[in-house]
Amino acid sequence: MSSSPTLVDTTRSEWLKFRTVRASLIGVLTFLVLTVGLAVLVSFIIKANWNHRDPARQLVFDPVATSLVGVFFGQFAAGVMGARVITSEYASGAIRTTLAAVPRRVHLALAKAIVLLVTFAVLGEVASFAAFEIGQLIYKSGHLPTGSLSNSTDLRAVVFAGVYLTLLTLVGYGLGLLLRTTATTISVFVSILFIVPIIVNFLPSNWQDHITKFLPSQLGTSMMSPDLTSQAFSWGVSALLLTLYTVVIVAAGTVMLVRRDA
Amino acid sequence: MLKIDHLTKRYGDTLAVNDLDFEVQPGVVTGFLGPNGSGKSTTMRIILGLDRPTSGRATINGRTYEQLKAPLREVGALLDAKSLDPKRSARNHLRALALANRIPQSRVNDVLEFVGIASVAHKKVGGFSLGMSQRLGIAGALLGDPQTLLFDEPVNGLDPEGIRWIRDFFRSLAKEGRTVFVSSHLMSEMAVSADQIIVIGRGKFIRSGTVDDLTADAKGTVFVRSADSARLAEVLRAARATIEPVNDSGLSVSGLSSEEVGDAAFAAGIALHELTPQRASLEDVFMDLTADSLEYGHHDVEAAP
Ligand SMILES: Nc1ncnc2c1ncn2[C@@H]1O[C@H](COP(=O)(O)OP(=O)(O)OP(=O)(O)O)[C@@H](O)[C@H]1O
Numbered sequence: 001m002s003s004s005p006t007l008v009d010t011t012r013s014e015w016l017k018f019r020t021v022r023a024s025l026i027g028v029l030t031f032l033v034l035t036v037g038l039a040v041l042v043s044f045i046i047k048a049n050w051n052h053r054d055p056a057r058q059l060v061f062d063p064v065a066t067s068l069v070g071v072f073f074g075q076f077a078a079g080v081m082g083a084r085v086i087t088s089e090y091a092s093g094a095i096r097t098t099l100a101a102v103p104r105r106v107h108l109a110l111a112k113a114i115v116l117l118v119t120f121a122v123l124g125e126v127a128s129f130a131a132f133e134i135g136q137l138i139y140k141s142g143h144l145p146t147g148s149l150s151n152s153t154d155l156r157a158v159v160f161a162g163v164y165l166t167l168l169t170l171v172g173y174g175l176g177l178l179l180r181t182t183a184t185t186i187s188v189f190v191s192i193l194f195i196v197p198i199i200v201n202f203l204p205s206n207w208q209d210h211i212t213k214f215l216p217s218q219l220g221t222s223m224m225s226p227d228l229t230s231q232a233f234s235w236g237v238s239a240l241l242l243t244l245y246t247v248v249i250v251a252a253g254t255v256m257l258v259r260r261d262a
Numbered sequence: 263m264l265k266i267d268h269l270t271k272r273y274g275d276t277l278a279v280n281d282l283d284f285e286v287q288p289g290v291v292t293g294f295l296g297p298n299g300s301g302k303s304t305t306m307r308i309i310l311g312l313d314r315p316t317s318g319r320a321t322i323n324g325r326t327y328e329q330l331k332a333p334l335r336e337v338g339a340l341l342d343a344k345s346l347d348p349k350r351s352a353r354n355h356l357r358a359l360a361l362a363n364r365i366p367q368s369r370v371n372d373v374l375e376f377v378g379i380a381s382v383a384h385k386k387v388g389g390f391s392l393g394m395s396q397r398l399g400i401a402g403a404l405l406g407d408p409q410t411l412l413f414d415e416p417v418n419g420l421d422p423e424g425i426r427w428i429r430d431f432f433r434s435l436a437k438e439g440r441t442v443f444v445s446s447h448l449m450s451e452m453a454v455s456a457d458q459i460i461v462i463g464r465g466k467f468i469r470s471g472t473v474d475d476l477t478a479d480a481k482g483t484v485f486v487r488s489a490d491s492a493r494l495a496e497v498l499r500a501a502r503a504t505i506e507p508v509n510d511s512g513l514s515v516s517g518l519s520s521e522e523v524g525d526a527a528f529a530a531g532i533a534l535h536e537l538t539p540q541r542a543s544l545e546d547v548f549m550d551l552t553a554d555s556l557e558y559g560h561h562d563v564e565a566a567p
């Protein structure tokens with residue numbers, strides 16, 4: 001009982017908190033159903049309609065991207081889970097008990113980030129690989145074109161799908177630190193991913209080209225795509241840029257956590 | 263020892279705590295008394311590092327809360343019993359606190375047993391009654407066996423048995439040499455549970471002392487009864503007393519001592535059937551003390567540009 005607690009102790013405490021509420025289990029299941037389940041559903045539909053597709057569309061069929069389509073739904077479950085790690089504490093008032101136990105707020109913010117990072121890196125990769133493999137099995141059974149993990153471009157796309165999901169979990173968390181309430185955080189998160197791209201679509205096209213490639217959703221697409229349009233960043237730059245966004249949002253959230261009254 | 267050092271906290275236009283400055287000594291139960299909105303909870307939150315003071319500071323054995331490495335091993339606190347994740351079980355709540363402060367997990371069962379909620383420790387705290395939540399909060403405060411304990415309105419929601427239990431518990435903590443700081447807005451509660459009382463109003467320090475100190479200099483009233491109470495009232499009013507009739511023949515006299523009342527009646531040739539000095543009740547004392555502070559408060563507001 002003598003030695004001082006460290007970041008490891010704070011992280012163990014936060015991990016225990018994360019895994020001891022049913023909402024986490026429900027969140028994880030939702031995440032898996034959206035990421036894997038939707039990809040499987042879409043893949044089956046494509047397979048069933050394959051022979052009715054016109055040949056031109058058969059030619060552009062991307063077995064990798066299609067099997068990973070669930071990522072763009074799973075990201076919402078991931079973001080919500082990231083946000084709730086902090087917003088649920090503000091909602092119940094538990095944040096005060098937490099901060100009384102861990103007055104070093106930077107430690108607290110980091111511990112929560114570590115729990116989310118590790119959990120969603122594992123879940124994100126598991127979900128991405130599962131979606132990919134199941135998708136390819138479906139395409140193979142219907143004699144559609146397939147991708148393969150032995151192809152380095154395909155492997156990279158799958159790995160970065162998991163990375164994208166992990167980063168978006170942390171974006172949700174950072175927004176939660178900044179905004180404090182679950183409802184506001186989810187609105188902003190959804191706006192960034194859904195509404196901002198739509199607004200950008202209405203801008204003059206020469207503007208669009210400059211703005212679109214900076215949007216998180218586009219960065220995700222670029223990270224997972226082998227063939228790039230000239231308007232997008234490469235997968236490497238996209239991954240770096242999205243990581244940078246994430247770090248900035250979480251850091252800003254941490255500063256606000258430190259500064260504001262609980 | 264807990265030290266409040268010229269502490270001020272402003273929320274926008276509200277001056278919640280206004281230059282509070284006092285010390286809370288170990289070995290006794292110290293009551294923190296003030297009407298609603300007087301700044302008790304704010305002071306407690308600042309002590310725990312939850313809110314940042316506008317100026318001044320609060321220290322525990324010379325260090326601010328942020329400087330404590332394992333705070334729960336030095337300070338235990340119960341602010342709001344419902345400040346818990348409702349979906350987590352009582353035991354997991356305490357286990358998480360223990361982990362964060364490197365407190366042995368065996369303490370979790372010990373404190374659950376001590377406050378008497380071990381049998382429901384696996385249940386979600388959202389379903390707990392206020393009394394059970396209070397007990398869980400106390401368990402959390404005791405988890406790290408701290409030297410300093412803070413409780414914000416701890417008797418709220420407890421039944422009479424629970425209130426008695428918690429009073430005895432505070433006494434035993436103080437007897438062990440710990441610093442025990444307990445807030446309340448009820449003077450009667452403080453009178454029975456606290457050895458030392460600090461009274462605040464509108465964020466400002468008003469008085470401190472034992473219950474006897476606080477009641478000693480409060481002006482009491484004198485109850486007199488006479489067959490001719492109308493004339494007696496006249497006589498006493500002439501002596502600048504304030505009179506309130508009680509029942510048919512009784513008068514409650516303030517502004518004069520019982521000796522002065524007796525002498526005045528004798529001089530006027532009125533026979534007294536009863537002459538009883540009445541000590542001010544605790545609530546009267548409290549109202550007296552804080553009514554003044556409220557008035558100052560009003561002046562402050564009016565004087566502001
Ligand atoms: N976070 C806050 N933001 C704005 N004003 C606040 C905040 N917290 C407290 N106040 C105000 O500060 C004053 C003191 O409030 P506080 O809760 O400390 O009083 P209290 O003595 O605990 O009262 P009670 O007996 O009702 O619990 C009140 O006027 C309150 O409205």
Ligand SMILES: [Mg+2]
Nearest residue numbers: 302303304414
């Ligand atoms: Mg209060």
